[in-house]
Amino acid sequence: MESLTPAAKRQKTLTHRPAGYKKGPMAPKDIGPLLPQLLSFPPHPPPAIPLTAAAYDKEIKHLRKALNGIPNHLLIGGVPNGGDLLEILDPSINTLPYLFVLLGHFYASRQKSTVLGSPLWIKALGFFDRFDPVQIRYVGTEFRGLIGCIGDVALASQTPIAAIRPIRTAILRLDPSASCFTSTHLVFVRLCLEARTFRAAKAVLDQNIYEFPSTYAAIVSGDRFLCSEHDTSSGFITNQSELSDKLTYRDPLSYFLYGASIYMALQEWDRAISFLELLLTAPTKNNPSQLQVEAYKKWILAHLYAHGVVPSSLPKTTRSQVAKVVRVMGKPYEALGDVFKDGLDKELDVRRLNAEIQAGNWDTNLSIVNGVLDAYRQFSISKLGSTYAALPLPEISKRTSPTPDDHAETAQYITTMIQKGRLNATLEKRSNDVQSWVLRFASTGAESLSEEEQHAELTRQATKTAELAGHVRSTERKLFLSKEYADSIRRSRNHAQGAQRPDELQEWLAAPPAIDDEDIMDDA
Numbered sequence: 001m002e003s004l005t006p007a008a009k010r011q012k013t014l015t016h017r018p019a020g021y022k023k024g025p026m027a028p029k030d031i032g033p034l035l036p037q038l039l040s041f042p043p044h045p046p047p048a049i050p051l052t053a054a055a056y057d058k059e060i061k062h063l064r065k066a067l068n069g070i071p072n073h074l075l076i077g078g079v080p081n082g083g084d085l086l087e088i089l090d091p092s093i094n095t096l097p098y099l100f101v102l103l104g105h106f107y108a109s110r111q112k113s114t115v116l117g118s119p120l121w122i123k124a125l126g127f128f129d130r131f132d133p134v135q136i137r138y139v140g141t142e143f144r145g146l147i148g149c150i151g152d153v154a155l156a157s158q159t160p161i162a163a164i165r166p167i168r169t170a171i172l173r174l175d176p177s178a179s180c181f182t183s184t185h186l187v188f189v190r191l192c193l194e195a196r197t198f199r200a201a202k203a204v205l206d207q208n209i210y211e212f213p214s215t216y217a218a219i220v221s222g223d224r225f226l227c228s229e230h231d232t233s234s235g236f237i238t239n240q241s242e243l244s245d246k247l248t249y250r251d252p253l254s255y256f257l258y259g260a261s262i263y264m265a266l267q268e269w270d271r272a273i274s275f276l277e278l279l280l281t282a283p284t285k286n287n288p289s290q291l292q293v294e295a296y297k298k299w300i301l302a303h304l305y306a307h308g309v310v311p312s313s314l315p316k317t318t319r320s321q322v323a324k325v326v327r328v329m330g331k332p333y334e335a336l337g338d339v340f341k342d343g344l345d346k347e348l349d350v351r352r353l354n355a356e357i358q359a360g361n362w363d364t365n366l367s368i369v370n371g372v373l374d375a376y377r378q379f380s381i382s383k384l385g386s387t388y389a390a391l392p393l394p395e396i397s398k399r400t401s402p403t404p405d406d407h408a409e410t411a412q413y414i415t416t417m418i419q420k421g422r423l424n425a426t427l428e429k430r431s432n433d434v435q436s437w438v439l440r441f442a443s444t445g446a447e448s449l450s451e452e453e454q455h456a457e458l459t460r461q462a463t464k465t466a467e468l469a470g471h472v473r474s475t476e477r478k479l480f481l482s483k484e485y486a487d488s489i490r491r492s493r494n495h496a497q498g499a500q501r502p503d504e505l506q507e508w509l510a511a512p513p514a515i516d517d518e519d520i521m522d523d524a
Helices: 006-010 032-038 053-068 095-111 119-130 140-156 160-174 183-195 199-205 217-221 250-265 269-280 290-307 320-329 331-345 351-359 363-370 372-384 393-400 407-419 451-480 483-495 503-510
Strands: 390-392 425-428 438-441
Touching: 032 053, 053 095, 095 119, 095 140, 119 140, 119 160, 140 160, 140 183, 160 183, 160 199, 183 199, 183 250, 199 250, 250 269, 250 290, 269 290, 290 320, 290 331, 290 363, 290 372, 320 331, 331 351, 331 372, 351 372, 363 372, 372 393, 372 407, 390 393, 393 407, 393 438, 407 425
Parallel strands: none
Antiparallel strands: 390 438, 425 438
């Protein structure tokens, strides 16, 4: 079966052969003799004095090594006197052995094809709800393997929606902030798009991405162990922990494009614009990628929906070569934006805009472009408020409606705009005859927030600022302690003869740590 994404394709083998699948020549005849070892960690009930991070790390690595050595037929073969290991193990306590047994069953059932609603499927869903998020840091490969199994079964059943809740739960239980980008983020949003369950994606999409899996997170955080408390999730979501598949340059760009598409479907235009601008300002070696060209087209459309006008320039941090190429490729969309703005400025009816839409080739954006007509009508009605305090309904129909004589339709349209908060006005119904109705626009300043709303907004912004500041501090530490920074200091020292090296860098410059130079964002 075709994989969901490039990242999913690279981890395809995980859903076919779990790590513990091997033939041990000295293995016992059944799992019985191995049960005490499987149940030995973590200690239960918990000891009065908790394990130190060092002891925890040592014991869980020992358990994983043991699980890797158990043949698959023993993991799924049941226990003495009948029963299944999945009935004995508690996923919230025995997370590692439970995961290995689940994967063993998924591998063994390939011939029979696991289906939605089967006992194995239900067990897997229960695991995602209950696994220990600290233990799972030590089995990143197997964790992604189970996520791949869930996605494969849902797609094979032509029910991608079935995999959305468990994968969303997996992301947020591992990292409640969802702020460190992983290959699972990409799999999740792609599933949401395929299933057209856009609102379900918001639990992950609404969380800002601040970091990517690091090759040197342990050095940055000062923590030696995955089980330690970390300032940010990139302290344990690393290339070494394999909680994410290896990322390419296209992966985060695809995530932001899919996310923007979802926000546009939900009509959250400003959030969609933010995602699209992340694509447009992404670093490139030469010409922009096709994803950035598509982002520019959607960026124009989102601005028309949100603000009724397209900015005269791209974000300041967009590379000049990128801006030049996407503008050439997006000429029809720029022309559409010009017609939209010109029509609003001159209070023209919708016919010219409609002709522009009919004449264009809009690729996969046709449905969004067709909706521009409705956005044009809404802005046309709202713009009347800047000139008039009130207008009779028939006059508004004449100026803005595609069917000027249908005053009842105009009345319903305006009522819907008011109810959805898109128009700050009141519709005065002076009689049962809609032709006598009058739309009265709110006076300037009537849209100001109440004191309670202002306080709630300030609190929200303060929380976001504090969160951002924490990630900025973490990034600064990462930069300061990175090999690249140490190399730049060394080069600066060489250029400045006799310059005194900073005391805090003496040890780093003398023996910089061995760090993999490969960038996770290298183009694949």
